[in-house]
Amino acid sequence: MPLPKNSALDLSEQEFKEIGYQLVDSIAYLINNMSEMPLTTSISKEELKGKLTDYSLSDDGVSAKELFNKTTELLINYSLFNGHPKFMGFITSAPSPIGILGNLLGSAINPNVSAQILSPIATEIEKQTIEWISEFIGLNKSYGGLLVSGGNMANFTGFLAARTAKIPNSFKEKGLSGINTKCIIYCSKATHAWVEKATILFGHGLDSIRWIPTSDNNKIDNNELEETIKKDISAGNLPFMVVGTAGDVSTGNVDDLDITAKVCKKYNLWFHIDGAYGAPAAALPELKELFSGMTEADSIALDPHKWLYAPLEAGCVLVKNPEHLINTFSSRPEYYKFDGFSPELAHNFYEYGMQNSRGFRALKVWLMLQHSGKNGIIEAIRKDIHLSKLFFDLAAAHPNLEALTQNLSITTLRYVPTHDKNKNKWSNLNYLNRLNEQLLVRLQKSGELFLSNAIVKKKFSLRACIVNFKTSDRDIQECIMIIAEKGKQLHFEMSSEYI
Numbered sequence: 023m024p025l026p027k028n029s030a031l032d033l034s035e036q037e038f039k040e041i042g043y044q045l046v047d048s049i050a051y052l053i054n055n056m057s058e059m060p061l062t063t064s065i066s067k068e069e070l071k072g073k074l075t076d077y078s079l080s081d082d083g084v085s086a087k088e089l090f091n092k093t094t095e096l097l098i099n100y101s102l103f104n105g106h107p108k109f110m111g112f113i114t115s116a117p118s119p120i121g122i123l124g125n126l127l128g129s130a131i132n133p134n135v136s137a138q139i140l141s142p143i144a145t146e147i148e149k150q151t152i153e154w155i156s157e158f159i160g161l162n163k164s165y166g167g168l169l170v171s172g173g174n175m176a177n178f179t180g181f182l183a184a185r186t187a188k189i190p191n192s193f194k195e196k197g198l199s200g201i202n203t204k205c206i207i208y209c210s211k212a213t214h215a216w217v218e219k220a221t222i223l224f225g226h227g228l229d230s231i232r233w234i235p236t237s238d239n240n241k242i243d244n245n246e247l248e249e250t251i252k253k254d255i256s257a258g259n260l261p262f263m264v265v266g267t268a269g270d271v272s273t274g275n276v277d278d279l280d281i282t283a284k285v286c287k288k289y290n291l292w293f294h295i296d297g298a299y300g301a302p303a304a305a306l307p308e309l310k311e312l313f314s315g316m317t318e319a320d321s322i323a324l325d326p327h328k329w330l331y332a333p334l335e336a337g338c339v340l341v342k343n344p345e346h347l348i349n350t351f352s353s354r355p356e357y358y359k360f361d362g363f364s365p366e367l368a369h370n371f372y373e374y375g376m377q378n379s380r381g382f383r384a385l386k387v388w389l390m391l392q393h394s395g396k397n398g399i400i401e402a403i404r405k406d407i408h409l410s411k412l413f414f415d416l417a418a419a420h421p422n423l424e425a426l427t428q429n430l431s432i433t434t435l436r437y438v439p440t441h442d443k444n445k446n447k448w449s450n451l452n453y454l455n456r457l458n459e460q461l462l463v464r465l466q467k468s469g470e471l472f473l474s475n476a477i478v479k480k481k482f483s484l485r486a487c488i489v490n491f492k493t494s495d496r497d498i499q500e501c502i503m504i505i506a507e508k509g510k511q512l513h514f515e516m517s518s519e520y521i
């Protein structure tokens with residue numbers, strides 16, 4: 023006999039099944055028909071708000087079944103699908119279906135992966151996930167770490183570990199002002215904005231960042247890096263950390279990590295690599311060379327919700343000597359009486375990172391890694407890179423498109439109205455930047471495809487980043503057609519203003 027529900031919060035077993043089966047049907051439909059649906063909605067935020075007038079915080083609640091049906095439809099109609107085969111905007115992957123189911127299972131079990139006693143098997147699964155990710159990208163077994171919400175948090179975690187490892191411990195009591203020297207962090211101009219947030223939030227200030235110039239191909243200039251470090255040392259500053267980039271967010275470049283690693287060794291600096299996007303590509307045998315030096319990193323940020331196709335959220339930080347995480351994050355108040363704080367007795371993840379209560383992020387990643395296997399993931403990443411190259415080649419061959427850059431799975435390009443009789447007039451940088459800026463907005467609103475932008479040598483460009491196992495050659499061909507057609511139309515409208 024099923025038990026009747028005894029709280030307004032509960033669902034009866036029957037209700038749960040009905041809603042659940044219907045939900046699984048809707049999700050399966052969504053996954054399999056997404057390519058035919060608009061990628062996003064074009065309605066305004068006022069109209070979106072209006073869609074919610076149908077929902078209310080009532081005194082006595084509503085039927086769960088109706089609520090779920092309505093809500094599923096609402097979300098399908100007014101969302102942006104980063105799993106759509108033509109979504110190539112920001113770096114969020116198509117969610118692996120097994121990851122979607124994993125999230126459901128994980129929240130049903132609902133372990134609190136802070137202390138092992140609260141999450142006996144989940145803790146072991148997270149540890150194994152970390153080992154597998156490390157193995158997948160070719161790191162040695164010493165690396166440990168944890169899953170976090172995303173790249174920002176993974177990079178912050180690396181930053182804080184670096185600080186503990188390399189600056190005098192007295193700052194724990196006295197704060198940074200107790201260290202009579204400025205702690206300096208080095209990174210290239212192509213580094214993601216997390217680094218600015220980190221220096222502000224953690225009390226160092228923006229002027230503790232040395233922005234090292236990049237070469238033509240957007241890689242950090244390692245000579246300039248070394249010279250800058252030397253200058254800081256002679257000025258009495260305390261260099262402590264260098265950030266290398268393995269797949270920059272704009273154009274996908276990978277720094278010469280092996281050279282940066284040598285500079286770090288020479289000056290005893292922490293080498294952190296931001297591979298939030300690109301690091302999984304290190305698993306491809308043909309890219310081993312490109313990523314050489316990654317195995318020297320003291321810490322690495324890598325987002326499973328980017329190039330390991332996990333549903334949001336899943337970031338990951340890997341640290342060569344995980345003791346640095348414990349030294350940074352562990353605190354043991356009296357009200358925590360977990361059986362044994364020693365790692366032999368229990369692995370308590372709250373001691374390794376910023377969070378206390380933690381969800382079971384690892385499950386979806388753990389399931390996906392096993393389901394696809396190493397070769398399956400390598401093939402998916404390789405295909406994304408192929409599609410990105412195809413995008414570049416088709417743009418290069420098109421009379422009205424200029425292919426600008428292609429690295430990993432990121433391509434940048436722009437629309438250029440070369441056919442125009444007034445060639446010189448329309449090839450003006452300002453005009454082309456305005457044209458492409460507006461073209462981007464028009465493309466995004468169209469719901470047909472979704473790109474973002476990058477500035478490549480002052481040129482406003484359209485940027486496509488492909489981390490999507492649903493995208494095909496045909497999608498890329500169609501994207502080229504759509505961009506060319508909308509570009510032509512927009513140029514026609516904009517140029518007529520000038521005539």
Ligand SMILES: *Cc1c(COP(=O)(O)O)cnc(C)c1O
Pocket residue numbers: 113171172173174175214216269270271296297298299325337
């Ligand atoms: C996406 C990205 C980040 C930020 O990651 P979130 O998951 O959005 O916090 C940081 N660095 C790089 C290189 C990225 O691509």
